[in-house]
Amino acid sequence: MVSAQIDHLALYAGLSGYPKIDTTDPRHFPYLLSSAPHVEDLGGKWAANPNYGNDIVKMVQDIQSIKVEQEETKNTLKDLENHWAEEEIEFIVEKGELKGYDDNTFRPDQPLTRAEYCVLRARQLGFVKKKIISSIKPTVFILDPGHRVDTPGKRANGLLEYEFNEDVTRRTGKLLESHGEVYYTIETENHPYSEMTAEGRSKNLNFRTNNANQIYDKAIKEDKKVIFISMHANAASNPTASGYEIFVYKMGGEAHEIAKHIYNAAENILGVGNTIKSRRIKEANFAVLRNTKMPAMLIEHEFFTNVEAVKKLKDDDFRDLCAKHIKDGLVSYMA
Numbered sequence: 001m002v003s004a005q006i007d008h009l010a011l012y013a014g015l016s017g018y019p020k021i022d023t024t025d026p027r028h029f030p031y032l033l034s035s036a037p038h039v040e041d042l043g044g045k046w047a048a049n050p051n052y053g054n055d056i057v058k059m060v061q062d063i064q065s066i067k068v069e070q071e072e073t074k075n076t077l078k079d080l081e082n083h084w085a086e087e088e089i090e091f092i093v094e095k096g097e098l099k100g101y102d103d104n105t106f107r108p109d110q111p112l113t114r115a116e117y118c119v120l121r122a123r124q125l126g127f128v129k130k131k132i133i134s135s136i137k138p139t140v141f142i143l144d145p146g147h148r149v150d151t152p153g154k155r156a157n158g159l160l161e162y163e164f165n166e167d168v169t170r171r172t173g174k175l176l177e178s179h180g181e182v183y184y185t186i187e188t189e190n191h192p193y194s195e196m197t198a199e200g201r202s203k204n205l206n207f208r209t210n211n212a213n214q215i216y217d218k219a220i221k222e223d224k225k226v227i228f229i230s231m232h233a234n235a236a237s238n239p240t241a242s243g244y245e246i247f248v249y250k251m252g253g254e255a256h257e258i259a260k261h262i263y264n265a266a267e268n269i270l271g272v273g274n275t276i277k278s279r280r281i282k283e284a285n286f287a288v289l290r291n292t293k294m295p296a297m298l299i300e301h302e303f304f305t306n307v308e309a310v311k312k313l314k315d316d317d318f319r320d321l322c323a324k325h326i327k328d329g330l331v332s333y334m335a
């Protein structure tokens, strides 16, 4: 077949001895139409189109120019030629473990800095920058139902303060379960000291704060965040006293910051500042705030000594909202 093609081309070119009688070219002509010693000469002679030869030459040139371009982009580093490590450097660069500089140099004899070594090793080990989804630590909520069933002076208008505190504490705990770990400072059946005496009340306060601090010590080792909330309803000798307030040990700290979020939620959800008097965030030297190691708040939801306010404290829907505003405030703080 190769000899046939050569005979065919030779015929086109008009070489002496052509047309040939003895040829394997099946398309060999017995006569010579014209001679075309160059490809450009084919047009108008062997081909009807006068540009035929020139078009072919142009196509060949186009193909050649594409090849040249590919070769140029392959080797972008200008200062590797004839370097003793040229092949090894090109191998490493192709692997993506080291790159050249912006000016397309590799600077093969420049010393490697410690930072460059770390980048090199990290790339070798497959390091991929992780997108930080959230910097929020897992959170532990310690909920404290204030007082006890037998704490003196905590009943008015048919409501025992502890009954409200205990109920709202458990409702809040249920809502917080999907946002972190929930612990309680006391369980109903776990009540070691009678609160009928000052000594018993003091021991119970220590029992709560010790419990909370033990949970805190463990959680901190596990790099968790801990927040303490003591649940209360308020009392006053003045029966017209009313309103909502949050106590922290010191203003300006993290507890104060968390309290602001809970306070905002109280305004939106409980109607504090509207249907409930706003008594704001305040400092107080309470044992559960003073003796706890984690940010701690004590929330006074309303006054059970107030005939109107106590209706809310007894109301099932209002208690749900009390739990919800604490959960929403904490979630907002953690966001």
Ligand SMILES: [Zn+2]
Residues within 6 Å of the ligand: 146, 147, 161, 232, 233, 234
């Ligand atoms: Zn109380």
